[in-house]
Structures are given as C-alpha cells and as structure tokens.
Amino acid sequence: MLIRIPPGFAVLSLAAAFLNAAEQVERTNFEVSGPVGLIIQNDYGSVTVRASNEAAVVVEAHKTAPDEKVLHKIVLVTAQSRDKIFLHTYYYEYEGGYLDLNLRVPHDTSLMIGGANPEVRIEGLKSHLRVQTLTGAISIENTNASVSALSDSGDIHFSTAIQPQHDVRLESVTGNLLCSLPQKSGVEAWLRAGGTIYQNGRPQKKPQLRQSYGSGGPLLYASSLQGDVSLDMIPMVDDASATHSTGRASVEEKPSTVLKEGGRSQKESVPEPGSSGSVTSQPGTTSSPALSPAPVETARGAVDTGYSLKVDVDWIYLNASVRERRTNRAISSLTKDDFLVLEEGVQQAIEKFEPVESPIHLLLLLDVSGSTQKYLSLMKKAAISFTRQIKENDQIALAVFNSRTRLLQDFTGSRERISEAIDKIRSGGGTAFYDALHESVTDYMRKIHGRKAVVVFTDGVDNQFTGDYQNGSQIGFQELYRDIQETESMIYPILLDTEEDVVFRRGGSRGGLADILGDILLGRLPPYNPGGRGPRDRDESLAYEEARRQLEMIAEQTGGRLYSPQRIEDLSGAYSEIAQDLRIQYTLAYNSTHRERDGKWRSIDVRIKNRPDAVVRTRRGYYATSSSRVHASFN
Numbered sequence: 312m313l314i315r316i317p318p319g320f321a322v323l324s325l326a327a328a329f330l331n332a333a334e335q336v337e338r339t340n341f342e343v344s345g346p347v348g349l350i351i352q353n354d355y356g357s358v359t360v361r362a363s364n365e366a367a368v369v370v371e372a373h374k375t376a377p378d379e380k381v382l383h384k385i386v387l388v389t390a391q392s393r394d395k396i397f398l399h400t401y402y403y404e405y406e407g408g409y410l411d412l413n414l415r416v417p418h419d420t421s422l423m424i425g426g427a428n429p430e431v432r433i434e435g436l437k438s439h440l441r442v443q444t445l446t447g448a449i450s451i452e453n454t455n456a457s458v459s460a461l462s463d464s465g466d467i468h469f470s471t472a473i474q475p476q477h478d479v480r481l482e483s484v485t486g487n488l489l490c491s492l493p494q495k496s497g498v499e500a501w502l503r504a505g506g507t508i509y510q511n512g513r514p515q516k517k518p519q520l521r522q523s524y525g526s527g528g529p530l531l532y533a534s535s536l537q538g539d540v541s542l543d544m545i546p547m548v549d550d551a552s553a554t555h556s557t558g559r560a561s562v563e564e565k566p567s568t569v570l571k572e573g574g575r576s577q578k579e580s581v582p583e584p585g586s587s588g589s590v591t592s593q594p595g596t597t598s599s600p601a602l603s604p605a606p607v608e609t610a611r612g613a614v615d616t617g618y619s620l621k622v623d624v625d626w627i628y629l630n631a632s633v634r635e636r637r638t639n640r641a642i643s644s645l646t647k648d649d650f651l652v653l654e655e656g657v658q659q660a661i662e663k664f665e666p667v668e669s670p671i672h673l674l675l676l677l678d679v680s681g682s683t684q685k686y687l688s689l690m691k692k693a694a695i696s697f698t699r700q701i702k703e704n705d706q707i708a709l710a711v712f713n714s715r716t717r718l719l720q721d722f723t724g725s726r727e728r729i730s731e732a733i734d735k736i737r738s739g740g741g742t743a744f745y746d747a748l749h750e751s752v753t754d755y756m757r758k759i760h761g762r763k764a765v766v767v768f769t770d771g772v773d774n775q776f777t778g779d780y781q782n783g784s785q786i787g788f789q790e791l792y793r794d795i796q797e798t799e800s801m802i803y804p805i806l807l808d809t810e811e812d813v814v815f816r817r818g819g820s821r822g823g824l825a826d827i828l829g830d831i832l833l834g835r836l837p838p839y840n841p842g843g844r845g846p847r848d849r850d851e852s853l854a855y856e857e858a859r860r861q862l863e864m865i866a867e868q869t870g871g872r873l874y875s876p877q878r879i880e881d882l883s884g885a886y887s888e889i890a891q892d893l894r895i896q897y898t899l900a901y902n903s904t905h906r907e908r909d910g911k912w913r914s915i916d917v918r919i920k921n922r923p924d925a926v927v928r929t930r931r932g933y934y935a936t937s938s939s940r941v942h943a944s945f946n
Contacts, residue, residue, distance in 0.1 A: 796930075
C-alpha cells in the first residue's frame with residue numbers, strides 16, 4: 312500500500328534522530344514598500360513561504376544539528392539591496408544538521424529558490440515563482456503566478472482552486488507530478504511521462520497528452536522523464552476564499568492520485584535512448600524547429616496559446632563523417648550506394664544524398680563570460696584562423712554568449728565580415744551555456760538545409776549548475792538534451808578547463824562572513840554547494856567533471872566530437888582538427904518504414920558496406936511522434 316508522506320515529515324524524522332540535538336531560532340524582518348524579489352539558497356531542511364497582508368518579509372530560521380559545534384557551522388546570511396532580499400545558507404564542514412526557513416511575505420513577492428535537498432512549500436503568492444532542487448519535494452498551492460518548478464528526483468505537487476492566469480512549468484527526472492486544477496478553469500495542458508499519465512485518476516495509454524480545458528488559456532506543462540504525472544480537476548472557489556485554503560483534501564480523497572514511493576534517487580538521471588524514461592519529442596526535419604518541451608514563462612491570453620502548427624513529411628536527415636579506424640583519416644569519394652542505414656535493425660532506403668563537395672553551414676558559438684576573459688585575445692585569434700580554414704563556398708555565422716546569447720553575424724561567405732565581428736567581441740558576465748546552445752540548434756540552425764554543424768567553445772559550466780540563477784540558463788540540461796536528440800546539426804564542443812582560475816577569481820571572497828555579505832550585496836550569488844562544504848573549500852572539480860560529461864553526451868548524440876585542449880595555446884590545433892572533419896561530411900535522408908505513431912525512440916545505425924575498417928559518426932536516433940508530426944513556434 313502506498314502512503315503519502317506529509318511535507319516536512321523527513322525533516323522531523325531527522326530531528327528525532329539527533330538524540331542530543333542542538334537548536335537555535337533566528338528571526339529577521341525586512342520592511343518593503345512595493346513588490347520585492349526574494350532569492351533563497353538552502354541545501355538541507357525546508358523552505359516554507361506563505362502570503363500575508365503585511366508590508367514586510369518576516370523570516371524565521373530554525374537550525375537543528377547533532378551538537379553545538381555543528382550548529383555553529385550552519386550560517387544564514389541575509390541582505391537587502393533595493394528591491395531584492397537575499398537569504399543564503401552555508402554549511403561549513405558539513406556534519407549533519409539543517410535549516411528550516413519559514414517566511415511570511417506580501418502576495419506580490421517574486422521568488423527564486425534553489426538548493427540540493429530542501430522540502431519547499433509555497434502558498435498564496437501571485438507573482439513569478441521559480442524553484443529548483445535535486446531531491447527535495449516541491450509543493451505550490453493556490454497561486455495564479457507564473458510558475459517554474461524543477462526537481463531531479465523530488466515529487467512536485469501543484470494545486471490551486473482559482474483560475475490560473477499565467478503559465479505553469481513542472482519538470483522532474485525521476486519524481487512524480489500531481490496537478491490539481493479547478494473544474495471550470497481554462498488551460499492548455501501538456502503532460503508527458505516516462506511512467507504513467509493519470510487524468511482524474513484514470514491511467515492513460517499514451518506517454519503524452521495535450522488537451523484544452525474550458526476555453527483554453529495559460530499553458531500547464533508537466534513532464535517527468537521516469538515518474539508518473541497526474542492531473543485532477545477540483546471544485547473552483549473564488550480568489551479570496553482560496554488564499555489560505557490548501558485544496559489538499561479534495562485531492563487526497565482519491566487513492567488514484569497518491570504519489571508513488573521510491574521515485575527519489577539521489578543519482579542524476581538523463582534519459583538513454585530506448586529507455587522507459589525517455590520522453591516524447593519530435594523527429595528532426597529541415598523545414599521547421601523541433602517542438603521545444605519548455606513553455607515560454609510569460610502570460611498569454613485566454614485565447615492565444617502561443618503555438619502555430621503545420622504538418623511535415625517524415626524525412627529523417629543524417630549528417631555523417633566517416634574515418635578509417637586505425638589511421639583516423641577521413642574517407643572521401645563515397646557514394647550513396649556505399650552507405651547502409653538501419654533503423655531499429657531494419658534497412659532504410661536512402662532517398663537523398665549530398666556528397667562532401669556540398670557547402671556546409673557552420674555556426675561558431677563562443678563563450679565570452681567572465682571565466683574566459685583572460686584568454687580572450689588568444690581565443691579570438693584562434694577563431695579567426697579557424698574561419699579561414701573552412702572552404703570558400705561554406706557559410707559561417709558567429710554567436711557569442713555570457714548571461715545571454717547574441718547573434719553577431721548571420722551566415723555569410725565573407726571571411727572579412729566574420730573576422731571583423733570576432734575582433735569586436737568583448738567578455739564579461741555569467742555563463743548561460745544551456746540557453747545558448749538551445750537557441751543555436753532550435754533557432755539559428757532550424758531553417759538550414761543540408762550539411763550543418765555547430766562548433767561551441769566554452770568552459771562548459773553553466774551558472775545554473777553552480778546555483779547562480781540570475782546569470783545562469785532558464786532551461787536545464789535535461790531539456791537541452793531532449794532537443795539535442797532531435798537536431799540534425801553535428802555539434803563539436805571545445806572544452807577549456809578554467810577551473811583553477813575560477814576557484815581564485817569567483818566573487819573575490821575568501822569565505823569570511825564579511826566577504827560573503829559583500830558578495831551578496833554586489834549580486835555575486837554563491838555557487839551551488841552539492842557537498843555541503845563552505846563556499847571556498849568545496850570540490851570545484853565536480854562542476855567541471857559534470858560539464859565534461861554533458862558535453863560528451865551532446866557530441867556523441869549528434870555525431871560530433873569533444874575536444875579538450877589542456878592549454879589555451881592548443882586551441883588552434885583543436886580548431887584545425889574540426890576543420891578537417893567538416894571538409895569531408897556526407898548528408899543522407901530517408902523516409903522511415905516505421906509508421907507507428909507511438910512516441911518511442913528510434914535508434915539509427917549507419918555503416919559503410921564492405922568496409923569494416925570505416926567508422927561512421929552521426930546522430931544516434933530520434934523520437935517518433937505519437938500523431939501527425941506537429942511543430943510549435945512561439946508567437
């Protein structure tokens with residue numbers, strides 16, 4: 312029998328385990344005269360935020376630890392700067408213990424909450440909400456705010472008894488999602504589950520469900536790669552009476568909506584092709600972008616859903632490079648008859664073929680964040696040299712990114728224009744790598760036909776990964792990877808290890824309370840702290856190891872290669888190898904014989920006939936659609 316564990320139960324159980332627990336309560340009030348943004352970082356314990364009619368933010372922090380020594384190693388730093396309030400918890404030499412934060416805030420407070428394991432509960436707010444955890448459960452009740460809630464393995468419960476006015480985005484890797492909405496509300500619901508979708512307690516057979524309720528309206532996007540997703544409709548009440556009502560009883564009376572146990576693995580999970588945790592996305596085409604699983608987090612009217620639809624032919628395009636296994640030399644002069652394409656082990660008929668002489672469209676995407684600043688001069692020189700190694704009839708575009716992405720030069724055959732654009736590059740700011748690569752493959756490259764590739768130079772560590780949500784990406788790696796699985800562009804990441812410099816340059820603080828407070832007041836948010844150590848003595852290499860793993864996945868999926876020069880001086884060599892690889896690249900296309908619209912992963916295997924020594928690199932597969940191919944573009 313499945314039993315729902317009430318929010319906060321895990322924390323209370325932990326307190327009971329501390330037989331001689333030391334406790335301390337701190338209270339802080341912040342007076343506010345208008346809308347305020349609240350930024351909270353807490354890795355262990357809980358965060359509870361409730362709306363109130365007070366013109367103040369009232370904070371109660373309850374520390375619990377095994378003994379007094381550990382208690383003093385839990386430090387809550389608070390600061391107020393203009394219209395923002397910062398609450399950041401540091402766990403120095405983590406030896407157990409946690410912090411429970413309870414807040415009363417004005418209704419129009421916007422929230423940004425991050426942390427590894429906290430249980431998060433939010434009630435009654437009407438402004439923008441963004442919550443991201445690794446294992447912590449998230450509960451959001453009776454809000455008509457714009458909501459973005461993401462957790463790797465925690466369950467997410469969204470419940471409101473009033474009409475949603477803004478988009479709601481709920482995502483988890485292994486956790487379960489439970490959504491409760493008013494019966495007469497107008498929403499566009501898009502549910503995706505690696506497990507089972509439940510609609511009013513009834514299991515659905517399909518892995519995704521798109522349905523309009525009422526006259527349509529804001530978008531409810533709920534996706535779990537491996538968990539279950541439930542949507543229940545509950546009686547509607549007016550706004551005033553819903554402010555402090557949880558609506559929980561109406562949901563929990565139905566046994567079918569009880570969330571499963573066991574969906575809370577500590578290990579990060581990314582869907583492998585063919586696994587039951589894979590989510591449905593759209594196969595690649597050349598005429599329009601893949602369907603982005605992330606809704607736009609802006610309000611849309613009750614009529615405008617933000618999508619335009621069209622139907623395409625099921626062409627599957629493959630860009631492929633072929634090399635000899637022993638010498639690693641590229642193999643040229645191959646014809647269509649030399650290639651063998653298998654989809655799920657079934658041979659496919661190659662109906663379109665472009666040889667290596669065909670022009671290639673290349674997007675050069677450069678990281679110009681603060682972490683690459685000292686290498687800017689050599690980076691620009693290597694990039695200019697690279698563009699001159701590409702064949703004259705190839706088209707090149709240039710984009711750069713830090714906290715945002717900018718297209719500096721659209722596709723052009725003029726090497727002078729590209730060189731001038733590179734010369735003008737300046738560096739500084741954060742690193743929103745996921746957003747930049749996502750925009751590149753779904754926007755800049757979407758209308759390009761034939762041979763195409765993205766070469767991205769970065770240190771690979773998105774500020775979102777380190778807990779700096781202001782300067783990091785709006786999407787996560789799982790969402791980026793889903794769209795990468797649909798792209799036809801080969802992606803060549805160049806990873807430069809700037810770890811040593813970042814450890815000593817990030818924010819300039821050395822861990823003292825005065826330095827930490829200075830960081831917060833200047834907007835330098837502390838990095839995400841997965842190990843529970845202080846901000847200076849944690850293992851920075853974990854971030855770079857994870858960045859490398861993610862870039863390897865991206866390169867392998869798209870048929871590209873990951874390059875990792877040990878020194879900035881070796882960057883030109885990496886560019887030269889990529890240029891050689893791009894010179895000999897083939898484009899194939901076929902119309903799949905698999906006609907089932909089941910949303911499953913289709914693996915692709917490309918070989919060269921009678922050449923066992925030949926190694927082919929290309930995309931590994933795609934997701935079939937569950938109905939006619941549908942593409943979405945945001946208006």
